[in-house]
Amino acid sequence: MRRKTDTSSTGSAGVRGPLRPVEIATIAIFGGLAVAAVVVAAVIPLASAVRVLAPVPLALIAARTRPRAMVAAAVASTGVAFAMAGSGAALSVFGSAVLGGIIGEIKRRGRGVPTMLAAALVTAPLVTAVTVGVLFLLKPLRELVLAAMRNSMEGFGRWVARVPGLSGVGDFFKGLGTNIADYWWAWVLISGTVGTFITIVVAWWILGAIIARLADVPSEDTLDAGDAAGSGVDSAVGSGVVAPVPMTLRDVEFAYEAGGRRILRGVDLIIEPGEFVAVVGANGSGKSTLAKVLAGRRPSAGAVIRPGLAGLGRAGGTAMVLQRPETQMLGSRVADDVVWGLPPETEVDVDALLAEVGLAGLGERETSDLSGGQQQRLAIAGALARDPALLIADEVTSMVDPVGREEIMALLTELPQRRGVAVVLITHRASEARSADRVIHIVDGRVAPTPPEWMAPEAQRVEALPESIGDTHAIRSRRPLLRLAGLGHVYLAGSPWEVRALHDVSLHVDRGDGLLIVGGNGSGKTTLAWIMAGLIAPTEGSCELFVDDEWQKVTDSVGEVGLAFQHARLQIQKQNVGDEIMAAGGEKVGTTEVARVLEAVGLPRSMAAARTDSLSGGQMRRVVLAGLLARTPEILVLDEPLAGLDPGARTEVIGVLASLRQAGMTIVIISHDFSSLEQVCDRRVHLVGGELTAGGEEMPGGPDGAAWPVRGEGMNAEGINAEGINAEGTIE
Template identity: 50%
Template sequence: MSSRPEVRTTGNLRPLELATGAVMAGFTVALSVIATVIPLASALHFVAAVPMGIVAQRFRLRAVVASGISATVVAFVAAGSGSASAVALCVLIGGIIGNVKRRGRGFPSALLASFVVGPLVALYSIVLLLILSPLRNLILDSLDYTARGVAAILKRWPPLIGSGEWIENSVGTIVDYWWVWIAATATLGIVFTTVVSYFVLGAVLDRLAAIPTEDQLESALDTRPIGPLPLALEHVGFTYPGAHSASLTDINFTIDRGEFIAIVGHNGSGKSTLTRLLAGRAPSTGIVVRPGAAGLGRTGGTAVVLQRPESQILGTRVADDVVWGLQPDHLPDVEALLAEVGLGGMAMRETSSLSGGEMQRLAVAAALARKPALLIADEATAMVDRAGREELVELLATLPRRHDMAVVLVTHHQADTRRADRVIQLHGGRQIEHQPHWMLGAGPTTPSAPWPRSTRPLLEISNVSHTYNNRTPWSRTALTDVNLTIGAGDGLLVLGGNGSGKSTLAWIMAGLTVPTAGTALFEDKPIAKEVGSVGLTFQHSRLQLQRRTVAEDIEAAGGPEIGTTQVSWALDAVGLDRNLAGRSIDQLSGGQMRRLVLAGLLVRQPRLLILDEPLAGLDPPGRAAIMNVLSWIRRNGTAIVVISHDVDGMDAVCSRTIHLADGILAENPVSMEEAQR
């Protein structure tokens, strides 16, 4: 039976709506409680409406209602009726402004909505106080005493005696006709707050509107029983909304139980798009044939393991994460599952203490807990060292033999395909039969040559040790007694497996982390007090890009003196087309994002550049491009430290190597030739 349903726009809340609503509700509660408890922070009430405005701007009304009710209940339990009322008001105002923005309407619509909602809130308040007479009496008594106290104070000054007497005479009338007072204050309060919030909150929502909110794993509506296999793609194509060309064209293959299939291709070839179709998204052309629904994330359906395992880990302990979201009557044998993926005896370990390879294994265990018929590993080996990658591929390859399932591994590493029953190759969004030249190697890089290196120390790491959560029961040692000197114009490769302490060392060298013991000096000054002197690229480039467009991000990284000329120079330096300057960050590929981060750092002309896993997730052409950029940077006088577990071709950038293991620096340096062997 074929499946070509439309993307769901009605029905129950979608996972993205639930997740976003829960997070935003938490922000609203936190901000409202702070604003209620701390008098000087009352202005945060306006800020607290922003999260609810985001939900209303991006999702259906039911998402706002669900998140608003949950936020109000949590606020009542945490801080009482006052905070609950404040949260409810934030939900109301945020809902009005967000909904107006979502529909593309302006201030008159928001004002009209406030004149409709205000009387309704007033009517609700009057009815509530009629029913809860003790609460009504308490409010009115409080108002009476407060007004008389203010009048008594005013009457102490002769010029204000008249004002004090007027307040005394008026308060009695207000108490007698309290429903009129409630109606007027509630209505005018809603109108005034909506007007102010429209310009304050609306400006924030307009800025956030550029951030994409599409659920990349959104499944098409399919009411059939779960049955993802056997699966067949027949002349399948896909074009993203607003795109000028198709991401996939004429894809044809099948998947059946018991198979381990590898999908390979370089960045931008369509692998991730194909993953989404296999997970249940409807194609633009062609048909996906399966006996039932894809059942993404449901028992017996389809499970997806992503490139960044930390984005899938929700439990604080390993055992908690395996069973997260499962019904009590569907709980698996956790110890057996962990043993199967190589995490035996780790059930009580904190998930934050796991290495990258261990996190990926945990993600596989959590997927297996749902007994999937189809398991998709999307670039799951990209952030794992070579040994860990081989072990993870071996695990995935053997799963179809032990379970009634199929496994699809999406990768750009040709070595990951050796155990595959079949290999499906993509190039330019099309399925190809023969292995192209770009799959055979990393491509051309700048040839190695003698490097000029100054003997003058630039960065000195002396007896550095670092312990996370120091002096607590959760302490974890990441580095122990590390000594290292980086000279001007140096090129250093820092090797080590996942969890060896490489990233911690990178953050210390950049001044972003102060070591527990020892010193880190940049030109004889503590680097922690010279943050910005050393450039650092993160493992995940997207986390480092904070502006909407390419040009804006380079300008923000370089400072106020950076203009169009410097932006163009930076783009040229890292091999990016100048026409990308106005493009949105989220329209870039992974390799382009990495080069953009480098461009932003280069305009500051750092003397030392630290790159944490710069080749992770890149295909051979992308690797070659980054290596050429790094080689050019070093030849122009910048010292470079590359922290990686991937050494192929790294001699084009680095002239010496050190090795970290369990946070300890090896005594004998490793040559580049030995590292590559």
């Protein structure tokens, strides 16, 4: 089918231009939170106190964006509140926008109490005057408000008059109600002005503390290219024509903050049209930052020379595909997601494009039903819908199973010949880097003259894995620790969107086990991990942990099973490493325990003072692991612990896990990567479509029930051949 887009694109703009994408996203998220607070308070009588939270997100908008964005947020959120809950909710949101806007703007400009008091003295009577004007124009609303006020006064007066000797007080309140109704405009002006002034002062104290608390949380759009003025000192932007390649970087440097650490230093390179370039390097070396500069981010120094604009997201410009495809999916259906964000009237042959990326016939599928590999191919389809001249793929295979990796790499390697697209692939995999026309090796922000050691031919020697391993582990008693019986789980059970993730899973984990759970994207591995940790209660069957000499539901013992998420950054909540470990470990964890667990995961004690945002991917994973160890769990469950790590970091993390296992820790690993995990695991289970294969937990071979795939002819470093078949003939 040929489809015209029905959404508008939002391009990057200068600080003084139209709203930028990051500002629009901020308005949508925080404005929605404000509306939600007011609407909940309006429709749920017992939740009226929630209304006081509405100014908080709106104040954050004002503190982090321009006044133009705050005005847009006020108008949009007020309109949405009116549509959802009527005029009362709309007025409440508008008042919250005024209040939050004042406090946030003052904080953004770095002003203090005197400015706040002056703003309150000016704003309070103006806001009250607007209220009087609204009541004057809307007679039915005014009569309703005044009747309510009069009845309240008279009712309170009658209640007071019941007290002996206070009958006169009752008459006073009755007369006061009549006076307010007769001279309502004066009463509203006086009381409203005083009340608004007090509200602003109190809000300054409360909202100011919240804004200060969140000041260190970054809100910068690191992909906002700013094409209006070009990119770099010597960029040739011409007349605004989009033309990202050929591109030359000359002595490029980049720092995210003025005077901050330089992430890139003296980078010189050339990207030609229609070539396939691989960028490799250790975690934290600057690869992703280089990708942002290639996509149009202005360097701090040096020059980026192009024939025209980078045109990020624009037709004929630059497209980016990121590591986590779900963050790039916006449409609810596959066909809608392909064209999302394109200018109106743009024609795209969606069917042909989906067929090109291996998603033929899936145009009407829900995007949420796709596997990880399919989602990544959908992201590539969305990028190709813009007919880019430059495609940047940042770790696009790190969260994809072996079959998905092969398919995505086949697609990327064909693009330069088939479409003439220049492809820049950031990767940690030697097999992927060797597919490129040339390799750019980044070391500490610079381009190294030679490729990394792990790409050398002698480093690619493949050895057969042993059939059984782990005889040197400290605990071999095989005492029961965790058992799953007839386990099943269904998301949105009973609804039209019901999805079954697990079916009849029976599994046991003994004390001292090293268990590897493998399976393709969408096979249910992560759901199983969350159930093991007690974060999800299964809809069928049971998951029990042996604690205090008895079996208990894992959901009743949350914390006894430590879970490390796929994305370590999502699990880190504090600003520095020490605080993060203490928060994860609980009240009993102090500086001594922090130092101990840091050393246990191979990090120096001095790392406790480091900011979490400054850590590399491998360091983040080890900090999360240190926090889990501080809590002394019975079992560690690690979901994709090697994803996105460079070979050096992979070796370090595997070494840490092997040491923990040898010390007696029970470890369950969920991974697409088999390489080197024999150092940690001696048992393996395989999930396919939410079910255990080969009759359940027991896999043929080896005394521990785990036959590791023996690598044979045509198999890669993970024991998988080009068709995704392992040595046992099982599809991975």
